[in-house]
Amino acid sequence: MASAYLQTRHVDPAFEAQLLDSIDKWIDREMRPVVMAHDHGDIWPAQTVDQMVELGLFGATIGEEYGGLGLPATTYAKIVARISSYWMAPTGIFNSHLIMALAIEKFGTPAQKAKWLPMMARGEIRGGLALTEPDAGTDLQALRMTARRDGDHYVVNGTKTWISNGIKGHAFALLVKTDTGVDPRYKGMSLFIADKGLPGFKTGKKIAKLGYNAIDSGELVFEDCRIPADQLIGGVEGQGFFHATGGLELGRINVAARGVGLAEGALRLATQYAQVRKTMGKTISEHQAIQLKLGEMVTRARAARLLTLDAAEAYDRGERVDMEAGMAKYFASEAAVKNAEEAMRIFGGYSYSKEYEIERYYRDALLMCIGEGTNEMQRMIIARQWVKRNPA
Numbered sequence: 001m002a003s004a005y006l007q008t009r010h011v012d013p014a015f016e017a018q019l020l021d022s023i024d025k026w027i028d029r030e031m032r033p034v035v036m037a038h039d040h041g042d043i044w045p046a047q048t049v050d051q052m053v054e055l056g057l058f059g060a061t062i063g064e065e066y067g068g069l070g071l072p073a074t075t076y077a078k079i080v081a082r083i084s085s086y087w088m089a090p091t092g093i094f095n096s097h098l099i100m101a102l103a104i105e106k107f108g109t110p111a112q113k114a115k116w117l118p119m120m121a122r123g124e125i126r127g128g129l130a131l132t133e134p135d136a137g138t139d140l141q142a143l144r145m146t147a148r149r150d151g152d153h154y155v156v157n158g159t160k161t162w163i164s165n166g167i168k169g170h171a172f173a174l175l176v177k178t179d180t181g182v183d184p185r186y187k188g189m190s191l192f193i194a195d196k197g198l199p200g201f202k203t204g205k206k207i208a209k210l211g212y213n214a215i216d217s218g219e220l221v222f223e224d225c226r227i228p229a230d231q232l233i234g235g236v237e238g239q240g241f242f243h244a245t246g247g248l249e250l251g252r253i254n255v256a257a258r259g260v261g262l263a264e265g266a267l268r269l270a271t272q273y274a275q276v277r278k279t280m281g282k283t284i285s286e287h288q289a290i291q292l293k294l295g296e297m298v299t300r301a302r303a304a305r306l307l308t309l310d311a312a313e314a315y316d317r318g319e320r321v322d323m324e325a326g327m328a329k330y331f332a333s334e335a336a337v338k339n340a341e342e343a344m345r346i347f348g349g350y351s352y353s354k355e356y357e358i359e360r361y362y363r364d365a366l367l368m369c370i371g372e373g374t375n376e377m378q379r380m381i382i383a384r385q386w387v388k389r390n391p392a
């Protein structure tokens, strides 16, 4: 497992089984009892984060040479799905962090890797990915944040929004324009490591959300912020677009795994409820209308899991997986939404009560269709790659 890249990694099956067992025990003993209070209060889960550091999750996909676990995408996806089937939000805290780490591990200079990756693997600093701006989400090349070289620093100005870990995180992979005049626009983009100690780097407002509570989504404001030139990832301008999107395949496998967890979790809750709730003298699981729903839900959850593991396995073999990761992300996120909605119907009026958990799955699932490339874009990416692989 000495590769500097995430791909072509393998794990000893016994180690994986032991790791997944520890995660299951942690979920049951520590995480499940605190979910409702943190979600309803939108409270940052400090204790859960500390425990995830202890479990090694902040170093899950960082190479062993930097102190991480060096896990393959397959094991990582299984972990993410397990946690998400009970509470999806915490997986966003370490995933944003790990996508930043991936950009450094894949594209950083030796000095950048040596400085940042061990601290990130130990969870001493938590990272995030700062791409989106108020006027640039899907169309990343439209972003306005600029970085101008000034001696051995860059002077950065602009605002990022919707940044996961934005308030509680310590450092971010920051996508900016170092050249605003070049055509095509992506050639003028560069990715920096921006840490909160830098003068002129301020945290803006925390965004109130429909779901995905407890994890902070925030604004980052840069006013004449001076970033040392040696924090330009890779040390070369103009590569930022590729550096920022180079982690998206793993990011999409992660979102797919979150979708799997949500779809399976909604199914689990609905299955339990349907066998307890009685109408017309029998449990609702005995009514054909509910059986049709459960039959579709279990099939959908299974298909989402298989597509996600298929993409993760291809990633671990070192293959190009934009189509496979796109299909997994698209299908699993839609499966999460559909299963959550069907579970809401199975719960009847109680689905609308905050005393039951199912409403959280419904709120959280909707985000999966937006993050790491919207599902509208996924279908276009899948189709383009499909046509390319099948020339007339």
Ligand SMILES: Cc1cc2nc3c(=O)[nH]c(=O)nc-3n(C[C@H](O)[C@H](O)[C@H](O)COP(=O)(O)OP(=O)(O)OC[C@H]3O[C@@H](n4cnc5c(N)ncnc54)[C@H](O)[C@@H]3O)c2cc1C
Residues within 6 Å of the ligand: 096, 128, 129, 130, 131, 132, 135, 136, 137, 138, 139, 161, 162, 163, 164, 165, 209, 212, 217, 367, 370, 371, 372, 373, 374, 375, 376, 377
């Ligand atoms: C809770 C949350 C957490 C987030 N975390 C992060 C983070 O950590 N870091 C970060 O950088 N960003 C983050 N984001 C931002 C997220 O990545 C963007 O919201 C997403 O990329 C979509 O961009 P947008 O919101 O600007 O929508 P837009 O790009 O304005 O899109 C609006 C609609 O138009 C569609 N559309 C746009 N362009 C096309 C096209 N060419 N063809 C077809 N359809 C199109 C979209 O699919 C969508 O339906 C987060 C967002 C949320 C809600």
